[in-house]
């Protein structure tokens with residue numbers, strides 16, 4: 001289909017939403033497993049069977065030895081950082097374009113988030129940007145496969161190996177995403193997933209952490225359950241830990257969802273591919289750049305809107321699009337993480353600013369400062385990001401409708417900007 005053959009201003013249609021049943025795939029499978037749990041009267045995973053089965057089947061899908069189910073994606077990342085067990089004031093490198101859950105996980109273990117800049121096209125961390133931030137205090141790297149598009153992992157893993165630093169992969173948005181034929185989440189030391197309402201598979205809330213490493217797995221299992229050594233000859237609370245146990249109700253829904261995951265992801269990829277095809281040659285709108293060697297699983301479809309060509313910024317473009325019934329998230333998270341109050345005012349524990357201040361082992365080290373000037377690509381990327389919601393219930397008709405409105409809106413902008 002070319003730009004010319006697309007008719008302007010078609011009748012409005014309601015797009016399926018991942019916020020309710022219209023854009024989700026819940027059915028008799030979820031109901032059957034849920035009913036089983038409720039009838040058993042065992043709603044917790046400690047004695048129930050569903051969460052254990054979920055862990056088993058998720059580990060099988062990912063060909064790893066261990067899967068640990070927890071209460072959220074944030075909890076999975078916190079559990080991963082806790083398994084690596086940094087000292088207070090140690091550093092964990094991550095991206096400023098992510099969900100706060102991944103960053104809170106670092107600070108909650110009293111480590112310092114150190115942000116690295118991103119690739120301006122994929123919005124992901126790169127080996128070069130990470131390298132610039134490595135210090136003797138770096139204890140982990142958290143990469144985020146943003147929107148479902150994999151990071152370029154080979155150079156990142158090579159760099160991390162050289163320095164002996166474990167890599168945590170945040171796959172909250174990247175179920176079944178691959179990089180050079182391998183599933184992301186299996187490439188680093190630990191892979192973390194979210195089961196929050198909008199993700200490629202969901203149980204409303206929930207999280208999963210996977211690893212091949214036996215001792216990391218043991219620490220993660222302990223951390224999600226107050227570090228009580230269930231089954232040990234002399235169990236005790238071995239270290240400070242929380243209750244991040246998933247319920248078997250969540251386990252049941254997640255298990256049914258897991259069994260549909262391949263189909264749901266394939267549907268997202270098929271329709272996202274259609275949109276990319278329909279937007280070919282449209283001036284001012286650039287479809288997502290899939291990382292070479294990777295597959296994208298489209299939690300969201302992130303376009304780049306070029307202000308210079310369109311003559312309007314991404315916020316204005318999103319408003320025009322909304323008038324046509326297409327909802328989007330311009331700038332994705334509005335501002336990079338380090339510009340949030342938490343970091344600007346270091347609101348951590350009381351008035352202490354810990355661990356930014358008060359860590360004896362950091363005395364004499366330069367203070368951690370987050371300066372916008374160090375993140376030119378991040379600022380540029382956010383200023384262009386136009387994030388479209390996506391889900392497995394989109395049909396060709398929906399995609400055509402989205403494409404028509406994007407193209408029409410872009411054309412109007414180009415006309416006003418004297419570009420056509």
Ligand SMILES: Cc1ncc(COP(=O)(O)O)c(C=O)c1O
Pocket residue numbers: 072073074075098099101102144170172173194195196205206207
């Ligand atoms: C990249 C990323 N990391 C972490 C999280 C945190 O997950 P949750 O909301 O399940 O805590 C999310 C999403 O919600 C996310 O998108």
